[in-house]
Amino acid sequence: MPGRKLFPTKYGHFSPDGREYIIVNPRTPRPWINVISNGDYGLTISQTGSGYSWRTHAQLNRLTRWEQDLLKDDWGKYIYITDENGRSWSAGWKPVGGDPSDYRCRHGFGYSAIESTHYGIRTVLTVFVPNDEPCEVWMLELHNLSRRKRRLRLTTYLEWCLGAAPDWHREFHRTFMETEYDKTANAILARKRLWEIPTARGHWNANWDYVGFHGSSRAPRSFDTDKESFLGRYGSPRMPAALDKATLAKRVGKWLDPIASLRNDITLMPGESRTVCYTLGAAGSQEEAGTLARKYHSLAAAERSLAAVRERWENLLGTVSVRTPDPALDLMVNRWLKYQAIAGRLWARTAYYQTGGAYGFRDQLQDSQVFLPIDPGRTREQILLHARHQFKDGSVYHWWHPITEIGLHNNMSDNLLWLPFVVANYLAETAEDALLQVRQPFLDSGEETATLFDHCHRAINRVWERRSPRGLPLIGAGDWNDGLSAVGLDMKGESVWLGHFLHRILLDFAGIAARIGDHARATEYRGRADVLCRALNEEGWDGEWYWRATKDSGEKLGSKENTEGRIYLNAQTWAVLADVAVGARSEQVLNAVEQ
């Protein structure tokens, strides 16, 4: 059914092949964004054209300034178009926010495109991140739909961040930035002499290690890197003072409030089309910045890079697909959920609502299971990365920052168990028992390494050792329900859910140990599983399920005796129970969930 709109609402629909989500009204209830990343460089882009860019870590190494505001959504990297009558609009809707005669935002796998028409000029702005290059490309197609010759000024605009975000002490930080214009690359370069991240010696008087660049495929007629001359004093990106000027101020150097703006003048005959290509990136050196900027002076190079991005995603997402009676389920499971898990969760680790950049010990291990049916080698890499972020006592960094390797070592009680959980699932998928013998260090072991099997054992053992007098695991600073971050800080509170989780892992690892010939450990794990099962059934179960009680009679929590044990039987627990067998009563659990 070519041309059919899949799952249409008043704001948008999927494309007929399901490979794009197409927004047809820029005023969506909240910003609807695409998180685009190649695993190192990344950006977010909303249907208004707003968003931010980073390399490696979206908070420690953010390239452009941005403020979270779901209502205004007015921070980003923008292109203004001004016509011969002095009318200005934005290629991506914001910040000018006019009334385009048509508008579509197409979020695809690895790219977004915003199409709009203003005053007879149609533009298509396609934004993507090339595979394996620390930059993004903006391809701006312009089509003159009117019957007269049109003279257009194109003006780009972004504010440099060049390091840690949020840069709430921005007026201090900007004094460490310096810009220049590289004529051979048609590009503005930006550097910073301060990076507010801790160094090995404990201070943060370090250089930002990169060279920011913003280039154009056409030699700009003028440029500016000074926000004051660009916006005008007390001005606003909604309508910068510079749009009224024939040329930009060409200010570069130190002590500015540094931005990047390039100006191209374009003349289009009636019916004529042209494309201009812009780059933005964080290179490792001035040479690399120039190389990347010059590469995309070629529109053909940009087209090839975009095709390569599409191909990579097709290879990743096209590996396994299901067909069910529910086409919505197929659409989400076959491509979109996988895309979001990989691009948003594993590679970018940031978005709009929660801006991040760190690795969560639990989060990215969980998420990496998306690769099990696609490319299990990537799950394996994630397992080994997380194993290296474990301590010798089995505890782990709850999260850690790439770049600084600083992490949070807390009493969260479930995070460490996700290592054996995901290892068991990896083995179930791949049967690669040899992985258990791969050696990795601990955070506090120096050069000393241990097998992955030992890493898993230490995690299991640590949770086992931290049980209450009646044999239930302690919840500590929270379990999978990490909103319960204060109930167990005194190491008294228990988690029934954590008991279920540990029980499943003990059984799995009893099987694994038996399979690799470690019968002592297999016996130990089975014995522990039995002990835990009894404690769970005696202390965490009174023969009557809370949700049934509330469902059937409307009773509230606490209205019956002995309800403490049931506090963790929440939605998360139900989801996991469906996957966890608790001894003889597992069938009951599954039946309950299925109903």
Add this chain to the structure above:
Amino acid sequence: MPGRKLFPTKYGHFSPDGREYIIVNPRTPRPWINVISNGDYGLTISQTGSGYSWRTHAQLNRLTRWEQDLLKDDWGKYIYITDENGRSWSAGWKPVGGDPSDYRCRHGFGYSAIESTHYGIRTVLTVFVPNDEPCEVWMLELHNLSRRKRRLRLTTYLEWCLGAAPDWHREFHRTFMETEYDKTANAILARKRLWEIPTARGHWNANWDYVGFHGSSRAPRSFDTDKESFLGRYGSPRMPAALDKATLAKRVGKWLDPIASLRNDITLMPGESRTVCYTLGAAGSQEEAGTLARKYHSLAAAERSLAAVRERWENLLGTVSVRTPDPALDLMVNRWLKYQAIAGRLWARTAYYQTGGAYGFRDQLQDSQVFLPIDPGRTREQILLHARHQFKDGSVYHWWHPITEIGLHNNMSDNLLWLPFVVANYLAETAEDALLQVRQPFLDSGEETATLFDHCHRAINRVWERRSPRGLPLIGAGDWNDGLSAVGLDMKGESVWLGHFLHRILLDFAGIAARIGDHARATEYRGRADVLCRALNEEGWDGEWYWRATKDSGEKLGSKENTEGRIYLNAQTWAVLADVAVGARSEQVLNAVEQ
């Protein structure tokens, strides 16, 4: 000379009596602000009417949202005025930023007033913080200068922060806020169930301890606390959607992006004037919020509070004055420098460029000396407060946060010495040697206390013990020049400046010890001063001053042998040298500085 403009520039001038700085053009080169505080509650206000408010700590307990941006200066608490023709402007210029037919911003002691005229309506917006109340008052006078009856809508607007700033994770934090409208108080109330500051148990699941309120002296016709209905989706404070509506949406409760907006309708006959009074504050309870909001239903109460503010400042600033041949010096020394030291540095501890709220061990001790000729009891209070933020080993918190009492304990090498330095200056001014016997605890001493003399000794002794093999003090993580924060981290680098400073303090405390009969210590201090003096003269002086060399011959640092010892002879050192006698050569130093 009544009416004479003192020290006029194109942007402004002092009032004839020197008690106000009057800005005549809202487009000053950068925001020119007044930091207004009563010692607990405070606000900043720029000549555009922008700024933020807080109680006790401008970062941990900020009442309203604000983003630092010296060019846009577009965050604040605003009043819109809309006339019968639908034209809107701002009582303080921003955010509408129109072209008033006249404009003046008068920054005074404890208040600011912005006067402007738009379309025949003259407004005077006077903003102040009452003495000893946790709130601010906005008195808005309206004058109809036109010849016809005018119907005006007044609409206030602010975004709640209610806790820690920057609230970069704002979309998470806003979900913990709740608003309501208290009809009897003509006021919006706002609460928050999360305060991202550490509690005694180490987590931050704590309530915000206050009730925010925003009230009006006239019963509002309508109100709103929802940014979405007020601004409109993807709207902007420059021209909110609500200004076009006859009534505001009256949305209150949870899950909003919470703001406060009150709407009053006012009719003014030709020549008629009216005043409306608004409050904003952070009360300790709903009852206190209501009491304060209702108090300022009375314009007379507001006038009385403003008069009391003026009186307090007159009492503080009018105590001592100098008359010199330079009226600019007199103007600054007699009132403005004292005002800024007290309001900005001691009470508010925040501003525009550097937003703060903490106490710097060094900073506020230094600043408290402003009170020595005015009200030395306040210097005394500051001395005792800082003594309580010292450790038993003599080291101190480099800074600490009121509210949480969390501090930074680092290897900065000069901070601790400011305690004996300021004590010596206090004694020189007051001769109150009894202060030395007042007992205070240390941070790590529990109930155990020690005399202030002992506190001072421990500071002196610690710096004395941390000297290099050649007898110069170690610079550690920086001395008074705290930009040199990495050169001495390995505890090898030396500070000649710190030696000068310690030498002066040793001599002062030798005299103090002798005066109070502690002759052993007096002898010890004098002996140490002699040893230090020899080391300084031998290792930190080569008979030729760097600044003279560069002044006379244009030589650069590093162009001569043995320049390492001279690196600290910078502008700060010169300023201190004028005040520090280094043994026999002090006269040379003073001569050099005087030239």
